[in-house]
Amino acid sequence: MRPQAGASVSRRRFLSLSAGGAAAGAAALSGCAMQVSSGVSGSGETVTVMVNSGDILPEQVQQAKKELGIKIALVKYDITKLIAMLTSGNPPDLVRGVGAVDLPYFAARDVAQDLDPYFARSDVLKLDDLDPVNDLWRFDGRTQGKGPRYGMAKDFSQDSMFWYNTSAFDKGGVDYPSELEPITYEEWLENAKRLVQRKSGQTTVFGGSFNGLTRSTLLTTMTASAGGSLFSDDFSRVDFTTPEARKALTWYIDYCKTKVGPSQIQPDPNGWDGPTYQAGRLGMSNSGYWLGGMIYPEKKLAEVSRLAPAPVFAGGERISACQGGTGLWMPRGAKNKDAAWRVFEWFFGEAPAKARASGGWGIPSLKSLRPLMPAQEEYQKRVLKVQENELKHFSVVSFTPYTRADAIDALFNQIAPAAMKGQISVDTLAGSLNSAINEQLKRGKEQVG
Amino acid sequence: MTVDQMSPVADRPSGRAAASAAGRAPATGRRRLSMTARRHRAFYLFTSPWIIGFLLLTIAPMAYALWLSFTTFDGISPNWKYVGLGNYRELFNDPVTWDALGRAGLFAVTSVPLSIAAGLALAVLVNRPIKARGVFRTLLYLPAVVPPVGAGLAFKLLFDPNSGATNGVMTFFGFEAIGWLADPYVRYVLLMTVLWSAGNVMIISLAGLQDVPRELHEAARIDGASAWRTFRSITVPLLSPVLLFQTVTGMIASVQTIMPMLLAPLQDTSGITTIPQSNYLYMMHVFAQYFALGRYGYASALLWVLFVLILIATGLIFKFTSGVVFYNVDPEAKK
Numbered sequence: 001m002r003p004q005a006g007a008s009v010s011r012r013r014f015l016s017l018s019a020g021g022a023a024a025g026a027a028a029l030s031g032c033a034m035q036v037s038s039g040v041s042g043s044g045e046t047v048t049v050m051v052n053s054g055d056i057l058p059e060q061v062q063q064a065k066k067e068l069g070i071k072i073a074l075v076k077y078d079i080t081k082l083i084a085m086l087t088s089g090n091p092p093d094l095v096r097g098v099g100a101v102d103l104p105y106f107a108a109r110d111v112a113q114d115l116d117p118y119f120a121r122s123d124v125l126k127l128d129d130l131d132p133v134n135d136l137w138r139f140d141g142r143t144q145g146k147g148p149r150y151g152m153a154k155d156f157s158q159d160s161m162f163w164y165n166t167s168a169f170d171k172g173g174v175d176y177p178s179e180l181e182p183i184t185y186e187e188w189l190e191n192a193k194r195l196v197q198r199k200s201g202q203t204t205v206f207g208g209s210f211n212g213l214t215r216s217t218l219l220t221t222m223t224a225s226a227g228g229s230l231f232s233d234d235f236s237r238v239d240f241t242t243p244e245a246r247k248a249l250t251w252y253i254d255y256c257k258t259k260v261g262p263s264q265i266q267p268d269p270n271g272w273d274g275p276t277y278q279a280g281r282l283g284m285s286n287s288g289y290w291l292g293g294m295i296y297p298e299k300k301l302a303e304v305s306r307l308a309p310a311p312v313f314a315g316g317e318r319i320s321a322c323q324g325g326t327g328l329w330m331p332r333g334a335k336n337k338d339a340a341w342r343v344f345e346w347f348f349g350e351a352p353a354k355a356r357a358s359g360g361w362g363i364p365s366l367k368s369l370r371p372l373m374p375a376q377e378e379y380q381k382r383v384l385k386v387q388e389n390e391l392k393h394f395s396v397v398s399f400t401p402y403t404r405a406d407a408i409d410a411l412f413n414q415i416a417p418a419a420m421k422g423q424i425s426v427d428t429l430a431g432s433l434n435s436a437i438n439e440q441l442k443r444g445k446e447q448v449g
Numbered sequence: 450m451t452v453d454q455m456s457p458v459a460d461r462p463s464g465r466a467a468a469s470a471a472g473r474a475p476a477t478g479r480r481r482l483s484m485t486a487r488r489h490r491a492f493y494l495f496t497s498p499w500i501i502g503f504l505l506l507t508i509a510p511m512a513y514a515l516w517l518s519f520t521t522f523d524g525i526s527p528n529w530k531y532v533g534l535g536n537y538r539e540l541f542n543d544p545v546t547w548d549a550l551g552r553a554g555l556f557a558v559t560s561v562p563l564s565i566a567a568g569l570a571l572a573v574l575v576n577r578p579i580k581a582r583g584v585f586r587t588l589l590y591l592p593a594v595v596p597p598v599g600a601g602l603a604f605k606l607l608f609d610p611n612s613g614a615t616n617g618v619m620t621f622f623g624f625e626a627i628g629w630l631a632d633p634y635v636r637y638v639l640l641m642t643v644l645w646s647a648g649n650v651m652i653i654s655l656a657g658l659q660d661v662p663r664e665l666h667e668a669a670r671i672d673g674a675s676a677w678r679t680f681r682s683i684t685v686p687l688l689s690p691v692l693l694f695q696t697v698t699g700m701i702a703s704v705q706t707i708m709p710m711l712l713a714p715l716q717d718t719s720g721i722t723t724i725p726q727s728n729y730l731y732m733m734h735v736f737a738q739y740f741a742l743g744r745y746g747y748a749s750a751l752l753w754v755l756f757v758l759i760l761i762a763t764g765l766i767f768k769f770t771s772g773v774v775f776y777n778v779d780p781e782a783k784k
Contacts, residue, residue, distance in 0.1 A: 079718065080740060083524040109526050201626035202611045214719070264723050265631060269609045271714035281611075403743075409719035410741035414545070417726070440742060447526030 045339040049328070050075040050082060050092040055154075060352055068346055070339050079406075086111050091331035093340035099136035099153050099325030100217055104235075104401035106329065107139040108448050112150040113330040118341045119149055124349035131156070131365050135396050136325040142234070145396035151329030152348050155362025157288025158390050159213045159323035160221055160310035162188070163295070167304045168195050168205060168283035179386045182309040182318060185222075185251050188284070192260035195283035207260035208284030209273050210252075215416075216408035217323035217399070222248035224321065224397045226313045235400040236445050238408075238437045240430035247313060249426055249433075256420035264413060265420045288322075289387050292380070293361030302379045307386045310393070320393040327365070363387065402444030411436045511756075518750035523743040536750035546734060546751065550758075553704045553731035560643040561699040565692060568650025573680070575651070576658045586655070593648035600645060601711025605630065608638050630712065636727040642708050650695055657691035658684065689774040696770075697763055704759065705732055731755060 044065065049056060049072050061072045075081070077096045085091045091111070097103060106112045119127060133156040140147025169176055172195045177183045183191075192207030212218020219240075223230040228244025231237065240249050255261065261282070262268035270276050273285040274294050278301060285291060295305050310320040328347065334340055347353065349366060357364040357372035360380070364370055374380045399405065415436060419429040482490065518536055522529040540546050575586045592600070608615050608629035616626040629638055661684055669679045685692075709728035713720065718740040724733055735755070738748035 080524075086525055106525075111525065200620040200624075202616060202620065204611065214717075266628070267630060267714050267723070269605050269612075269630065269714055406717060406719040406740075407742045409717075410722040410737055413719060413722035414737075443521065443523075443744075444526070446530075447521065447523055447528045449528040 044069045044071050045336060046071045046073050047094065047336055047340050047343045048073045048075055048092040049094045049343065050077050050085075051094075051096045051328075052077045055096060056347070056352070063351060064343060064346060067351070068342055070343055072343060086331060086333070089333055090335075091333045093334040093336050094328045094330055094344060097151060097327065097329050098213075098405075099133075099151060099327055100321075100323050100397075101214070101399050101405035103137050103150055103329065104139050104144045104399055105404050107150050108141070108401035111332055113332045113334065113337065114148040115150060115152075115330060115341075115344075116148045118344075122341075122345055124345040125152070125366070129366050129368050131363070131367055132394060132396070133322050133325050133363075134365055136322060137327065137329065139401070142401075144398040144401075151327050152344070153322075153325035153327040153365040154348065154353070155290070155356050155364055156322045156325045157290040157362055158310060158320040158387075158394060159217070159288045160225070160286070160320055161288050161390060162208070162210070162284050162286045162308050162311075163277065163291050164208075164284040164306055164308060165277070165280065165282070165304055166306060167280065172283070176306065177308045179306060179308055179382070180389050182312045184314045185311045186314065188311045189251070189255060189258070189260070192255075192284060193258060196260045203259070203266070204281065206262060206268075206276065206282045208286070209261040209268070209276075209282055210255055210284075210286040211261075211263065212286065213323035214405050214409050215412045216405045217397075219245070219248050219252065219412075220399065221319065221321045221323060221397050222251065222313075224317075224395075225310070225319045226316050231398070231400050235398070236402060236441055238400075238434060238441070240433045241427070246426065246430060249430060251313075253416070253419050253426055253429065256416075257422060263420060264417055289360075289383070290362045292374075292383055293359055296360050296374060296377075296380065299377075302377065305379065307383045309386065309390050318393045319395055319397070320390050321395055321397040325365075363391075400441060400444075402441045402448060407440050408437055411440060514749040514752055517746050518753050520746045522745045524745050525743075529746075532746070536747045537754070539747065540750050540754060546731075549729055549731045549734040552727065552729065556639070556706070556730055557700050557703040560640060560703050561696060563640065564643050564647050564650050564699060565654075565695050567644055567647040568695075569654045569688075569692070571647060571651040572654035572658055573684075576655055586652075590648035590652055593646045593652075597708065597711055600642060601708065604638060604642055604645075605712060605714070630725070632725040632727050635709075635712065635725045638712060639708060639728055642712070643703075650699075653691060653695060654688065657688045661687045686775040689770075690776055693766070693770055693774050697766055700762060700766065701759055704730075704755065706730065707732060707736075709733055710736070 047070055051074060053076065055077075056072065056074060061074065064070055064072050075092055082092070082095060097106070103112070119125060130152070133153050134149065135145045136153065137151040138145055138147050138149050164177060166176060169191075174191050174194050177187075177191070188208065188210065192210075194207070195205065196203065196207035197205040210218075212221070220230045223242075223245045226244035226247045228242050230239070230245050230248075232239065239245060256263040256265060259266050261284075262273075262276075268276055273282060273287055274291070276282045277285045277291070278294065278298065280301075289307065292307070295302050310318075312318050328344060330337065330340055330344065353364065353366065353369060354372060356362065357369040358374060360374045364372065373384060375384050412433065415432045416429060418424045419426060424432075519533055520529050520531055521535075571589050575582055575589065579585070595603075607613050610616055610626055610628045610630060613629070615629060620626055627634055629635065665683050665687075666679055669683055674682070709724050709730060710721065710733065712728065713724045718736075721733055721737045721741055722729070731751075735748050735751045738744045738751060
């Protein structure tokens with residue numbers, strides 16, 4: 001029956017109209033989403049960059065507009081949003097990423113742009129000027145560190161190094177660690193035990209913190225330091241029961257058990273070492289050169305702070321990897337690739353790169369910018385000497401492309417506390433980690449194909 | 450004169466008659482809608498923004514999540530596949546899921562009665578004719594308007610085991626410090642955050658209390674009933690619809706709480722699983738599966754199961770309270 005003019009709208013008809021309206025609305029919303037990186041806006045081009053607040057400052061956005069004639073539209077980094085944008089075919093033009101762990105994941109899923117042709121014709125980013133850390137942004141379809149470049153690190157640190165507070169060492173009557181020769185992990189833990197200060201059940205000063213950038217990168221690099229590899233040759237499995245991986249795992253669980261520093265069973269409410277170290281409540285902090293950016297502005301703290309090499313396992317190889325290498329990559333579906341590359345060059349090789357190099361928040365990823373690293377004060381010169389020596393031991397420790405580091409960390413966090421509390425043995429933990437993480441890797445491998 | 454004759458609309462035809470009259474109206478000139486048709490149109494016009502929003506923002510995502518729950522989709526990888534009920538089968542065999550669900554249920558049955566009791570007690574207090582009653586009402590309600598993120602931060606600072614005020618006071622009096630933000634004590638901190646926002650419950654209960662007819666209390670007093678008896682036999686029954694509303698909405702909110710995340714020092718999505726086990730509730734598990742493990746399919750199945758469980762729990766609450774909830778409605782008025 002056809003509805004007559006003047007008759008009331010039937011419920012069925014109303015609902016069908018609403019559903020139609022909803023579908024149209026959804027299409028309209030989808031259309032709006034498609035405008036995110038349309039590329040052209042007003043007089044100049046627009047490049048959408050997904051970063052954390054602070055990665056690109058508002059004044060740098062203005063600077064880019066002035067110097068490049070390109071408008072940078074900033075989008076707050078959010079992995080969920082990024083995945084939604086990638087899935088809908090409207091990715092940002094440049095995206096923040098942690099080279100050490102993000103690149104293999106995205107490159108294996110074919111969503112990252114091979115930047116080799118851009119590097120080949122760049123006058124700003126020359127291949128022979130790139131620090132080896134940028135190899136973290138290479139992936140040949142199987143192994144990280146080889147093959148085409150998909151991105152670049154904005155700066156880096158060797159994240160197994162540690163800072164220490166000489167006042168805490170003096171107070172505890174502990175000898176300072178050498179600044180050029182590494183101590184062993186066992187010695188580090190021994191020092192932490194002697195530095196920790198407790199009163200009425202409260203830890204007033206943590207002896208030391210050693211948690212790596214993430215648990216997965218920590219255990220991967222520690223296993224490498226012990227002379228092994230956490231992953232199988234094809235990166236489709238982990239094995240925590242090999243002697244080297246077990247050594248690394250045992251050490252970390254011992255560290256947590258002794259409660260000399262923050263861990264999952266004794267969390268630091270600050271969430272990271274910075275404020276605790278700044279307050280003089282942390283004897284040693286497992287952080288690389290970048291922590292200097294926070295330490296240098298406080299002269300008193302800077303004068304009692306020293307940087308030390310990455311510890312080694314007794315008899316093990318001296319490896320000092322970068323667990324981060326945070327930078328930018330370009331999605332394959334970026335709409336405005338040429339303009340994005342120009343922003344890429346500017347961000348990594350021009351004014352912003354120079355400003356970062358002199359800030360002390362990381363080692364520049366271009367060798368030519370190293371002379372800009374802060375070295376005016378005596379303590380800065382001292383730190384720089386340690387860092388320059390440590391660079392000789394840099395190596396890329398490859399990560400699996402089959403899952404994100406977050407997933408491995410999440411599974412570790414779920415399973416390991418029982419061992420940290422002494423409820424299960426390290427061997428039981430190793431077995432549980434193998435089965436949970438390998439299941440995740442298996443799912444990832446199936447999906448990558 | 451009858452009531453119908455007195456009515457200003459008494460001389461108008463009924464809706465059906467009006468509609469048919471409208472249908473017979475001559476084609477010339479602008480056709481006029483009947484009153485009923487206009488009412489219907491107005492109703493649908495006014496409700497359509499909500500209905501369209503509901504379809505777009507609730508039904509469509511729910512349908513999408515239902516579809517996802519039958520797949521291995523991880524949001525980005527190209528080779529996901531359809532697994533039918535595979536995710537649901539895995540869910541029913543996953544002890545972590547059941548533990549998280551059990552803890553969420555325990556949290557709901559503990560926190561909801563506790564917050565309702567606390568809110569009701571506060572409402573009774575500030576409903577009394579005391580001096581500066583308005584000030585007390587404001588002060589007690591104030592915590593409820595503090596954003597949860599701020600409240601979480603405040604509780605973290607207060608209960609920091611090494612530098613927090615709580616342990617500071619305890620050690621001052623010679624007690625050993627307690628690791629408040631770790632197992633097993635962190636569950637008590639979580640319950641305290643619930644009580645912190647009891648002002649919400651208080652304000653609704655207070656509105657209900659002010660609807661209780663004063664003459665009933667006066668009659669009870671004249672009959673010699675004690676204050677407790679009056680509260681139990683008059684106040685509570687008359688307040689029962691409000692209490693039922695608070696129970697149902699409280700239960701739904703409590704199983705979906707994200708407060709444990711705000712009490713933990715999370716740095717990234719993987720940090721979700723660093724939440725101490727006693728606070729690792731069902732929604733934490735869902736978050737971990739979605740955003741840390743990238744298991745969109747499995748996490749969607751978890752959400753659908755939660756949705757069905759909430760429906761069942763709500764139905765059970767209505768069923769078991771039907772005999773004790775007193776609706777102050779004249780049954781004759783419905784006829």
